[in-house]
Amino acid sequence: MIERLGLKSPFGPRKSESLSATLIRNISSVLALTLVFILLLTYWQSATKVETEVGSALAIAEKTVRKVVQEIAHDDDPRLQLVRLVRVFDGNRHVKVTFAEAGPSPQRISSFVAPVEELPNWFYAIMAGVPDVVRVELPGDLARFGAMELKADQRSEVEEVWEDFLLRLAILSVFCALVATLVYVTVGRALAPLPNLSTAFERLGGGDYDVRVAETGPTELVRLCSGFNEMATRLGDMETANRRLNDQLATVQEEERADLARDLHDEVSPFLFSVEVDASTIRNMSQAPDRKAVLERADAIRVAIAHMNKHVRSILGRLRPTVHLEFGLASAIETLVDSWKLRDPKVTFNVEVDDLGGTAKEDAVIHGIVREAVSNAFKHGRPTRIDVAVTSEADGARVVVKDDGGGLAPGGTPGGTGGGFGLIAMRERVTALGGTVEIRNSETPAGVTVDVRLPIGETSAAFDGSADPEVG
Ligand SMILES: Nc1ncnc2c1ncn2[C@@H]1O[C@H](COP(=O)(O)OP(=O)(O)OP(=O)(O)O)[C@@H](O)[C@H]1O
Ligand SMILES: [Mg+2]
Numbered sequence: 005m006i007e008r009l010g011l012k013s014p015f016g017p018r019k020s021e022s023l024s025a026t027l028i029r030n031i032s033s034v035l036a037l038t039l040v041f042i043l044l045l046t047y048w049q050s051a052t053k054v055e056t057e058v059g060s061a062l063a064i065a066e067k068t069v070r071k072v073v074q075e076i077a078h079d080d081d082p083r084l085q086l087v088r089l090v091r092v093f094d095g096n097r098h099v100k101v102t103f104a105e106a107g108p109s110p111q112r113i114s115s116f117v118a119p120v121e122e123l124p125n126w127f128y129a130i131m132a133g134v135p136d137v138v139r140v141e142l143p144g145d146l147a148r149f150g151a152m153e154l155k156a157d158q159r160s161e162v163e164e165v166w167e168d169f170l171l172r173l174a175i176l177s178v179f180c181a182l183v184a185t186l187v188y189v190t191v192g193r194a195l196a197p198l199p200n201l202s203t204a205f206e207r208l209g210g211g212d213y214d215v216r217v218a219e220t221g222p223t224e225l226v227r228l229c230s231g232f233n234e235m236a237t238r239l240g241d242m243e244t245a246n247r248r249l250n251d252q253l254a255t256v257q258e259e260e261r262a263d264l265a266r267d268l269h270d271e272v273s274p275f276l277f278s279v280e281v282d283a284s285t286i287r288n289m290s291q292a293p294d295r296k297a298v299l300e301r302a303d304a305i306r307v308a309i310a311h312m313n314k315h316v317r318s319i320l321g322r323l324r325p326t327v328h329l330e331f332g333l334a335s336a337i338e339t340l341v342d343s344w345k346l347r348d349p350k351v352t353f354n355v356e357v358d359d360l361g362g363t364a365k366e367d368a369v370i371h372g373i374v375r376e377a378v379s380n381a382f383k384h385g386r387p388t389r390i391d392v393a394v395t396s397e398a399d400g401a402r403v404v405v406k407d408d409g410g411g412l413a414p415g416g417t418p419g420g421t422g423g424g425f426g427l428i429a430m431r432e433r434v435t436a437l438g439g440t441v442e443i444r445n446s447e448t449p450a451g452v453t454v455d456v457r458l459p460i461g462e463t464s465a466a467f468d469g470s471a472d473p474e475v476g
Contacts (some may be wrong), residue, residue, distance in 0.1 A: 017163055023198070024191045031187050032192060035180045046172060050165040061098035062156045066138050068151050078202040079278060079319065083149050086142075090115050090152075097160035106150040120163040127166050142397055150278065197221045197229060204232060213240035252425035264319055271315040275308040282308075318343040333367040337374055337392065344378055351387055357394040360401050362460045369433050370394060370403055370458070376426045377405035377454040385409020390448065399437070400459040410448035434458060 071088065076085035088101050091099040093115035102114040140152040199219050207215040213236055219229045280389075282301045289298050322343060329336045334357040341353045360366070374392055381387045387409035395402050431441045439458035446453045 024163070024195050027191050034186055035183060039176055039180060042172070042176060046169060047130075049345075051133075052170065053163045054131060054165060055133060057161050058098050058156045059160050061096075062136055062138060062154060065093065065096070065099040065101065065154050066140060069140050069154065073140065073146060073152065077146055078146055082146055086146075086149060088115055098157055100155045100157050102153040104150045104157070106148060110150065114334065115443040118159045118160055120159045123159060123166055125164045127169075128159065128162050131162045132164060161365060166386065171260055194222050197225050201225075201229060201232060204236075206475075208209055208232075208236055208239070211235075213243055240334055241445055248427075256425070260322070265323070266313060267319055272312050275312045279305050279308050298349070314346065318346055326425050327369050329364065329371060332396065333360065333362075333370060335365070336371050337394065340371070341376065341392065344382065348382065351382075352389045354391045356392070358396040359400075360394070360396050360460055362401065366437070366458065366460055369437060370401065372433065373403050373430055373454070374405055376430050377407075380426060380454075381405070381407035381409050381452065382414075385411070386450065397457075397458075400457060403456040403458065404453065406453040407449060408446075411445040411450040411452055412443075430454075430456075445459075 009419060016174055023319040059416070070261040071305070072089050077081050079085045090101050090103045090113050093099060093186055095118050096115060097118045102112050105111045105113070135158060136156040139153065142149060142151060179313055180232050197217065197220060204215045204217045215228045215236055216233050218227050219233070221229070243458070282305045283363070285299050286298055288302070337355060337357050341355055344351065345353060358372075374394070378392070381390055385407055389408050391404070391406045393402075393404045395404075425445065427441075434441050439456060441454065442455040444453050444455070
């Protein structure tokens with residue numbers, strides 16, 4: 005959705021960036037954000053801890069000092085006791101105690117705080133707050149000696165936090181490095197087949213249908229690779245079938261031309277010759293008129309021309325069969341049958357064509373079915389009778405062409421292995437219109453029945469009529 009609106013997703017692949025690089029970039033960003041979040045949380049926790057620890061140490065120290073100064077109020081040498089009290093705090097990690105003496109020569113006697121070993125100043129600056137100071141006034145007579153001052157010292161506590169911080173940072177860094185390495189290795193391995201696949205696609209696009217890819221890697225890629233291999237196999241098969249169909253088409257056209265040449269040679273040329281002879285004879289007879297002989301020659305010319313006319317129409321019908329569809333399907337099938345009758349008058353045709361009310365395209369497909377089935381009967385069998393029935397049924401049209409030419413050769417699969425194109429093309433066209441084709445042997449008399457069921461009035465976009473449905 006983001007991509008479609010033209011907005012760029014920050015997690016999407018950048019221009020010419022590989023998928024694995026995108027994944028690693030995104031995962032590294034998430035890890036870096038997690039690291040920052042954990043460090044902020046650590047900072048907040050540590051700052052609170054420093055404040056609490058140092059605050060409670062100062063409170064305990066104050067309580068101790070107040071208690072001790074009460075006790076030493078009656079001592080013989082209170083000053084000495086006060087100095088001793090300061091020394092008691094020597095080495096304390098959190099509190100520095102100072103005895104601020106009063107009098108003509110005031111001195112400040114302080115305890116020393118436990119030293120810190122390695123604490124960067126910048127870290128101390130961000131962790132430490134303003135140190136608390138507590139002044140304890142000495143009671144009664146002791147007040148003349150001065151006062152005690154207690155000052156919180158955070159360095160030691162911050163050093164603890166610093167060490168803790170270093171440890172956490174090390175653990176997190178190792179964790180992030182391990183995750184990044186693991187992701188890099190896993191993604192790298194998982195996507196390893198992709199470059200091969202993209203090369204294979206390029207080769208396939210270039211027309212190399214023998215290309216295959218190894219089906220390895222994660223399940224999704226295995227499925228993708230096996231889908232690719234299947235597609236390449238199918239494309240290869242389709243190309244082979246296409247080449248075969250083109251060869252067949254060329255052969256069919258060649259046969260058709262030879263057929264037409266034979267018809268012209270056998271059925272038209274001799275008659276043209278006889279017309280020429282008759283015309284010359286009439287010319288010679290006109291010198292010594294013999295009316296009866298002239299009439300006979302003229303009749304002979306008329307018969308010859310009628311014969312040629314019939315054949316020329318038949319040839320035209322074979323060259324442009326759809327022309328006849330302009331006069332309806334029944335008329336076109338009749339013309340088709342007539343042309344076969346002319347070629348082989350011994351064969352009896354029994355034709356029944358209902359008015360289907362189909363579209364021109366549907367009529368053309370039905371005409372093509374009848375043409376191919378009748379042509380196959382003559383080509384592959386020795387028929388004496390052919391029944392053609394185009395009937396209207398509740399769910400469309402039914403076209404049945406039944407011959408008694410002997411039947412399919414044993415073991416032969418019509419439209420399958422014989423190298424023929426006609427039945428394949430018939431099946432393709434009928435299936436594209438949502439119909440079915442059944443080709444079966446009939447027993448008595450032995451022959452072949454082509455049985456097609458076709459929905460009518462539902463011509464789909466699968467067949468736009470641009471291809472010649474008569475091919476085959
Ligand atoms: N009426 C039939 N009688 C006997 N065999 C047939 C008949 N119709 C089809 N066949 C068999 O089925 C095969 C396939 O027929 P198909 O029409 O597909 O091819 P073809 O006629 O050999 O070649 P094409 O139609 O491409 O010119 C034929 O080779 C033939 O063996
Ligand atoms: Mg055929």
